[in-house]
Each structure stands twice: as structure tokens, then as C-alpha cells.
Amino acid sequence: MNPNTTFQVPGRTEKSRFEKIDTKVFESAEAGSRAVATEIAELIKKINKPVLGLATGTSPIGVYKELVNMHVNEGLSFKNVITFNLDEYYGIKNNDIQSYHSFMNQHLFNHIDINKKNIFIPNGEILENSVEKYCSEYEKKIDSYGGIDLQLLGIGRTAHIGFNEPGSHENSATRLISLDPITREDAAGDFNGLNSVPYKAITMGISTIMKAKRIVLLAWGHKKAKVIQQAVEQEIESNYPATFLQNHKNCTFIIDSEASGELALNKTPWLVGSCKWNNTLKKKAISWLSGKVSKPILKLTTRDYNEYGLSGLLAEFKGSAYDLNIWMFNQLQHTITGWPGGKPNSDESKRPERAEPSKKRVLIFSPHPDDDVISMGGTFARLIEQGHEVHVAYQTSGNIAVSDDEVQKFIEVSESFMSSVKKDEKLIINSDFINTNPNDNKLKETSLKIKAAIRRSECIGAARFLNLPIKNLHFMNLPFYETGKIAKNEPNQVDINKTIELIKKIKPHQIFAAGDLADPHGTHRICLDIIFDSLKKIKNESYMKDCWLWLYRGAWLEWNIEDIEMAVPLSPSQVLQKRNAILFHQSQKDKVMFQGEDNREFWLRAEERNQKTARKFNKLGLAEYQAIEAFKRHIFH
Numbered sequence: 001m002n003p004n005t006t007f008q009v010p011g012r013t014e015k016s017r018f019e020k021i022d023t024k025v026f027e028s029a030e031a032g033s034r035a036v037a038t039e040i041a042e043l044i045k046k047i048n049k050p051v052l053g054l055a056t057g058t059s060p061i062g063v064y065k066e067l068v069n070m071h072v073n074e075g076l077s078f079k080n081v082i083t084f085n086l087d088e089y090y091g092i093k094n095n096d097i098q099s100y101h102s103f104m105n106q107h108l109f110n111h112i113d114i115n116k117k118n119i120f121i122p123n124g125e126i127l128e129n130s131v132e133k134y135c136s137e138y139e140k141k142i143d144s145y146g147g148i149d150l151q152l153l154g155i156g157r158t159a160h161i162g163f164n165e166p167g168s169h170e171n172s173a174t175r176l177i178s179l180d181p182i183t184r185e186d187a188a189g190d191f192n193g194l195n196s197v198p199y200k201a202i203t204m205g206i207s208t209i210m211k212a213k214r215i216v217l218l219a220w221g222h223k224k225a226k227v228i229q230q231a232v233e234q235e236i237e238s239n240y241p242a243t244f245l246q247n248h249k250n251c252t253f254i255i256d257s258e259a260s261g262e263l264a265l266n267k268t269p270w271l272v273g274s275c276k277w278n279n280t281l282k283k284k285a286i287s288w289l290s291g292k293v294s295k296p297i298l299k300l301t302t303r304d305y306n307e308y309g310l311s312g313l314l315a316e317f318k319g320s321a322y323d324l325n326i327w328m329f330n331q332l333q334h335t336i337t338g339w340p341g342g343k344p345n346s347d348e349s350k351r352p353e354r355a356e357p358s359k360k361r362v363l364i365f366s367p368h369p370d371d372d373v374i375s376m377g378g379t380f381a382r383l384i385e386q387g388h389e390v391h392v393a394y395q396t397s398g399n400i401a402v403s404d405d406e407v408q409k410f411i412e413v414s415e416s417f418m419s420s421v422k423k424d425e426k427l428i429i430n431s432d433f434i435n436t437n438p439n440d441n442k443l444k445e446t447s448l449k450i451k452a453a454i455r456r457s458e459c460i461g462a463a464r465f466l467n468l469p470i471k472n473l474h475f476m477n478l479p480f481y482e483t484g485k486i487a488k489n490e491p492n493q494v495d496i497n498k499t500i501e502l503i504k505k506i507k508p509h510q511i512f513a514a515g516d517l518a519d520p521h522g523t524h525r526i527c528l529d530i531i532f533d534s535l536k537k538i539k540n541e542s543y544m545k546d547c548w549l550w551l552y553r554g555a556w557l558e559w560n561i562e563d564i565e566m567a568v569p570l571s572p573s574q575v576l577q578k579r580n581a582i583l584f585h586q587s588q589k590d591k592v593m594f595q596g597e598d599n600r601e602f603w604l605r606a607e608e609r610n611q612k613t614a615r616k617f618n619k620l621g622l623a624e625y626q627a628i629e630a631f632k633r634h635i636f637h
């Protein structure tokens with residue numbers, strides 16, 4: 001890149017001695033993407049024939065969107081730009097929908113004025129005996145344009161960059177590789193199942209990437225936090241290929257605050273420098289210390305605090321270690337309650353929820369038609385048992401997460417039922433329809449309808465089991481979800497209006513919503529944003545002034561101890577009841593399509609997560625419960 005460029009990537013400026021790669025943290029993926037697009041635009045304007053190295057995957061989509069915006073609205077021209085893509089699946093047709101050729105056309109090339117002759121993407125159609133020659137020519141082609149000025153990267157769960165999987169050599173060049181099983185699993189959603197994911201890919205090598213004059217790696221979301229920590233703070237190791245970037249002279253990681261969660265600056269800031277001690281940070285530090293020295297809170301000593309870099313916390317507390325321990329213990333103790341809707345006629349000052357009104361109207365928002373029971377099935381049951389008026393709003397139909405086999409099973413059941421009832425009546429669709437007509441849009445639509453119906457009936461079964469009146473279930477079918485594909489529509493006013501309408505109708509004292517933003521396809525995040533946007537609009541209405549919002553987390557993530565503001569313990573029989581409620585969601589039991597990085601069934605994951613939270617409380621010195629569901633309050637007024 002032009003060394004005289006004046007562009008400075010904004011973002012966090014603090015530095016941590018643990019970080020071996022320049023890392024800029026942005027509030028959101030959108031803000032980070034904007035900064036990177038701006039850097040690219042500056043480069044395009046400055047250099048005569050800029051050479052960009054491009055990546056695919058979810059991470060760069062926001063950057064491409066911004067670049068397209070700049071082209072359409074600000075006249076940014078790509079006429080002189082040369083691009084080289086990092087990789088392509090091998091054995092896939094360039095015009096297949098899952099190919100990286102198609103991805104690049106869809107997200108960037110179709111919308112800008114780039115000269116098609118200047119686009120280079122590895123060709124996954126090349127015959128195996130010509131691959132080697134083809135790859136070395138790809139390298140030469142990059143060199144012939146003077147090398148890559150700016151290389152954009154994402155990072156995989158295996159710490160791969162490009163498709164340089166663990167074990168890749170520092171000197172590796174463009175070549176054919178075998179995909180790591182984890183990478184194939186991550187791609188399964190795009191290919192409608194693991195079986196169709198290619199086993200091989202052509203990728204630029206580590207040395208090809210390292211030759212770029214500037215490297216920008218993008219990572220968004222909790223699920224990248226661990227791999228970012230490995231790449232930025234651990235030793236260079238070929239098992240974590242992204243660590244090689246520590247040797248690059250001009251490499252920046254652009255990440256959002258969620259992806260920065262495991263960096264020392266966030267995880268253990270007291271080891272990095274001086275801290276501003278608010279209550280959350282105090283709790284975080286003390287629970288960390290307790291884990292480090294394997295002692296419950298009330299046994300922590302001044303020496304423990306001092307030896308583990310927390311003398312500053314003690315000094316600022318202006319009391320003894322024991323006083324600080326008691327403070328922390330009480331804080332945690334007061335989060336625990338078996339009365340998630342508030343305990344009637346009790347002193348509420350030391351409880352997470354208000355005592356009055358003793359019978360509350362409760363609205364549980366569930367992004368998919370099973371998050372309610374997976375994430376807070378125990379609390380859900382308690383709220384019903386304790387006499388509150390509980391409503392559940394299923395925000396999306398969840399239809400794409402039901403397999404065709406499941407649809408077929410239900411059609412067969414209804415076919416056999418129908419044939420026994422009205423022998424001469426023919427069904428419009430028969431059980432072969434999925435197999436015989438995979439591309440028929442009308443049938444696909446019918447199939448999606450059946451899938452949604454399957455999920456609805458599962459919710460009804462679970463509600464009946466928990467003694468919730470069926471009339472209190474609200475199937476919102478928010479339109480942003482209804483694409484029939486993994487990629488969803490942008491949420492819009494209709495989604496918000498439907499949400500406002502429901503809140504207005506119920507006038508809840510409590511709203512529970514999914515604050516679990518790590519689901520693999522981003523639906524939870526969109527669902528939460530819709531709720532936030534709706535609440536913003538109606539927060540001043542009289543019926544909202546008594547409404548509290550509690551966030552739960554689900555199958556993918558749990559709140560940290562310092563975040564938990566309400567901890568609802570479950571007895572062994574309540575754990576069993578929750579498991580049985582989850583098992584009503586039979587279509588999600590086996591071969592779940594979009595379950596992310598954990599292959600276990602949801603009930604098992606939920607149970608383990610709740611037991612882990614209980615163990616954490618117990619290790620800190622609090623009572624030993626079978627399981628705990630955890631919530632954080634979100635103030636929106």
C-alpha cells in the first residue's frame with residue numbers, strides 16, 4: 001500500500017502488553033465495516049492500480065455493502081481495481097450458488113463498475129492433474145500486478161486464514177488443501193447439510209497472504225472471541241495459522257466488542273493496567289480470583305488479592321479483604337430467587353424482582369419456537385405455577401430448521417389418517433412430493449408452511465405440558481424471517497409494528513427476551529433489535545412505566561457471573577420437567593440443521609449450561625443447587 005497513506009483506522013486506542021497484533025475494537029460490526037471500507041476507498045483513490053485481496057464468508061459482507069454504497073452514492077469507482085480472492089471450494093462449479101464466485105458476484109461485483117477482466121478467483125473446476133500448475137500461475141499473476149496492496153481476511157473457528165487449516169506451513173503458497181472437519185461443519189448450513197460440503201479447496205498460502213503490503217482481518221461476535229485471543233495473544237504456532245500474522249509489519253485486526261471478549265484487556269484488565277472499578281468489574285475480578293486460587297469468596301485473603309494483581313481493587317475498596325468478600329457474597333446471594341415474578345408480601349429490597357403486583361402479566365419473547373423452554377423452561381414453569389399471567393410470543397416461524405424428512409413423516413401420518421377417514425378424497429400433495437420436486441417453488445412454499453405448522457404444534461404440546469393456556473401463545477411469524485433461506489430480510493417497520501401491537505395488548509409487567517446473541521445465523525440478534533426498537537417507541541406510554549425487561553441466554557452462551565442479576569434455581573424435578581418440555585420440540589431433536597458448533601441435543605446443552613451456572617455459584621461459596629437459570633436486567637426507560 002502507499003506508505004504515505006494518512007488513513008488511520010479509528011476504534012479503541014488502548015494497548016495491552018499481551019496483544020501481539022494491532023487490534024482495533026469497534027462498538028459494532030457495522031462501525032468496524034465502515035472503517036475498513038473507508039480505508040479501502042482511500043486506497044482506491046490514492047493508488048493507480050490498487051490490488052485488493054478479497055475474502056468471502058459472513059465477516060466481510062458489511063464491508064462489501066459499504067463499498068457498494070460508496071460506489072452508488074459517492075461515485076467511488078472500481079474501474080482500475082484488481083482483485084484476487086483468497087480461496088474457492090474445489091470440485092464445485094463456478095456458477096453454483098455456494099461457490100465463492102457466486103458469493104462475490106452477489107455481494108460486490110454485480111453492484112460496482114469493476115472490469116470483469118480484473119477479477120481473479122481460484123477456479124474450483126480445474127482438473128486435479130492441472131491444479132499444481134494452476135496454483136503456481138495464480139501466485140505469478142498476483143506478483144505480475146505488483147503484489148496485493150490490501151488483503152482482507154476473516155478467521156475460522158480453527159484459526160484458519162483463507163483455507164490454511166491447522167498445520168499449514170509458514171512458507172505455504174497457493175495450493176489444493178483438505179478442509180478441516182470443523183470448517184466443513186461450519187459450512188454445512190450453506191450447503192443444506194454436511195454431506196454436500198466439499199472436502200477440498202484451493203487457497204492462497206500463508207506466504208501469499210504474508211506478502212500483502214497491508215492486512216486487515218475482520219471478526220464479529222462472541223463466537224470469534226476465543227480464536228481472536230489465540231491469534232492475538234498466544235505464541236506463533238502452525239496449529240493456529242492466524243498467529244503467523246503476528247510477524248506481519250502492517251496487519252490490523254478489526255473486531256467488535258463481542259469478539260474482543262477473551263482478550264486480556266477485557267477478560268482480566270487488572271493484569272493489563274489500572275482499572276476504573278465499577279461494581280460489575282469488581283464482581284468479575286473477585287469471581288476470577290476465586291477460580292484462580294480455588295477458594296470460595298469468603299475465604300479469599302489479602303495475600304490472594306495482592307498476589308493476583310488485585311491490590312488496586314482492595315486499596316480502592318477502603319476496607320479489609322473480608323469486608324470486600326462479604327460485599328461480593330451478598331451481591332450474589334441477593335440475585336438468587338425462586339420467585340422470578342417477585343415474592344408477594346416480602347421485603348423486596350434484597351430481591352431481584354418487585355413484590356407488587358403480586359400477580360404480574362409476563363410476556364416471554366422467544367426468537368424461535370423453542371428458545372422459551374431451552375433457555376428459561378424452569379423459570380417459565382415457576383411463573384405459571386406462581387399464578388402469573390404468562391404469554392409467550394414466538395417471533396419467527398422457525399420453519400427452515402425442520403428437515404424434509406420430518407415433513408414427509410407428518411404428511412404420511414396425515415395421509416394414512418385421511419385415507420382411513422375419507423377413502424375417496426385425494427390429498428393435493430403426497431408424501432413423495434419433496435423427493436420428486438425439490439425445485440418446485442409452489443411445493444417449497446407448501447413445505448415451509450407444513451414446517452411452521454410442525455413447530456407450532458410442538459409449542460402447543462410444550463405449553464399444554466406446562467399448564468399454560470394455549471390462547472396465551474402468540475405466533476408472530478415476523479416477516480423478516482420468511483425467506484425460506486438462511487439469509488434473512490432486513491427487519492422493517494412491519495416487524496416492529498407487530499411487536500408493539502402485542503406488547504400494547506398484553507401490557508406486561510415483565511418482558512423476557514433472548515439476549516443470547518451468539519446463535520449461528522443471527523436471528524436472535526435481529527429479534528432482540530426489533531424488541532429494543534419497539535420499546536424505544538412505546539417506553540413513555542403509561543402501561544410501560546412498570547415494565548421490566550429481563551434478558552436470558554440460551555443454547556449457545558451463558559451470562560458471566562458479574563452480569564447475572566437474577567438467578568433462578570431449579571430442583572432436580574424441575575430440571576426433569578424442563579427437559580420434558582424441550583423434548584416436545586421433536587423436529588429439533590435429531591439432525592438439527594443450524595445448531596452451530598455444539599452437536600449435542602438442545603436439552604442436554606441446556607441442562608449442562610444450567611448445571612454449570614449452579615456449580616459456579618456453589619464454588620464461589622453459595623448454596624449448592626441442581627441447576628440455575630440466569631437473567632440480566634436491561635433498563636430501557
Ligand code: F6R
Nearest residue numbers: 055056057058059154155156162
Ligand atoms: C473465506 C475464507 C475463510 C473465512 C473464515 C471465516 O474466503 O477464506 O477463511 O474468512 O472461514 O468465515 P466467516 O466470516 O463466515 O466466519
